[in-house]
Amino acid sequence: MMRTRFAPSPTGFMHIGNLRTALFGYLLARRMGGVFALRIEDTDIGRYVPEALDKIYETLKIAGIKHDEGPDIGGNYGPYVQSERKDSYLKQAEALIELGAAYYCICAPGEEACNCRAAGLARPEGPYAIRQLIPPGQTTFSDLVYGEITVENSELEDQVLIKQDGMPTYNFANVVDDHFMAITHVLRGSEYLPSTPKYNLLYEAFGWPIPTYVHLPLILSADGGKLSKRRGDAFFEDFLEKGFLPEAIVNYIVLLGWSPPDNREIYTLAELEQVFGIEGLSKAPSTFDLAKLKWMNGEYFKAMSGKNFEPLAAPYLAAAVKREDINRSALSLMVKDRIATLLEIREILDFIDVLPEYGADLFMNKKNKSTPETAKDMLSKLLPEMEAFPAENWESGAIYKFLTDFAEAQGVKNSLVLWPIRCALSGKESSPGGATELLNVFGKNESVARIKQALEVL
């Protein structure tokens, strides 16, 4: 049975690249009817951030990635936290020494000329590390996406397996844990490609079966570099804060370094669990394109019902519009299909609370032939009729009929009366809705007031 794993270290937020690795591991396991395990790699005591563990659980949950085994839910291969497996690493490293594939090293960390390999020390009294003994020759490993890669062993270093603090290094703990957790497929970023031969040497020395490697191409930022904390495009949380939906982020990310079997791009997680496969993985690094993420996010809003959208938009709406006399549901609906991110709600509705200052030019519209003059004419004639309009009948259908009747009575095209109203109510060149919608959300009193203001400008 296929077993994959996600092995983050609890050092902070969830990097987009790591999230994608988790996602791919999860999807692959689901697709193949396998198991996806979560293992916490907390061997670096110095970088350990206690809250990060919860962050990992939370992120996976929000993203919809469900692990089958892990520290929180257990499993047959626990414990799933490396610090709790500490003893086994030392034991295995010493076994490796017996096998002639490792040795004790008493040098200080970072020390250059190390003679410990030649010295063949017995277990030292004082502080020591254990290093891997790289044999001469060359090593070939096979990767499902990159194929066969061969390197000269002379390029490899006698890497540290057990640190002086008794903790294993990432590279060693990984090998030991993957073996004892029966991991069959190791998915990780391609930055680990250079250290993979050392893994093989370790597996070979132990006589353990070598797992299938699946290295994933890197995700780059628009400038060709790495995604960065500073630019705010490195972490899953960054994008949530910017008003992106978890589903859209996940959907977008899965398309980075992997392409679906058909031309479709919008997939639910459940659908991805059916179609994801290593065949679609690519070797070349890909650039994270915010514009496409935005488009995709917008698609998710459009596909959503107004009812489902409303609670998502509510907090942003509350920040954007303070006045109480506006129907929130109507606003929410008005905005739903017009935004790429929830954050845009504020900007798109900035005319609701306070009418922006504008000049007579606003009423110019080449296409419908509106001019400040026609606008003034229409609005001044409309105003008294509008004031006479019964407030209790103020709703879209009636408003629209009222306006079209008015236009007909004046003998002009609808747009010649609708356009100036839209301008008067929004004070902007574009607004999330036309005249009827705006009249409807503002209600009679505010609408009349704004039209009066417009007449003053005109």
Next chain:
RNA sequence: GGCCCGUUGGUCAAGGGGUUAAGACACUGCCCUUUCACGGCAGUAACAAGGGUUCGAAUCCCUUACGGGUCACCA
């Protein structure tokens, strides 16, 4: 710098010896429209370069260039 990996439009990418070299985002234009959007239609735009191999190369090989990764008692 050594080693490793990569290179199809601005971006994501399909395609793996014979294609008019898909599709999506972005961009442009037109249509629709009660603004702007949405939607519909159309368009601009690519096989890094040079050598081979082959009847035939985006696809295979080599070289170069460029980009990235890696060379920690970090992960």
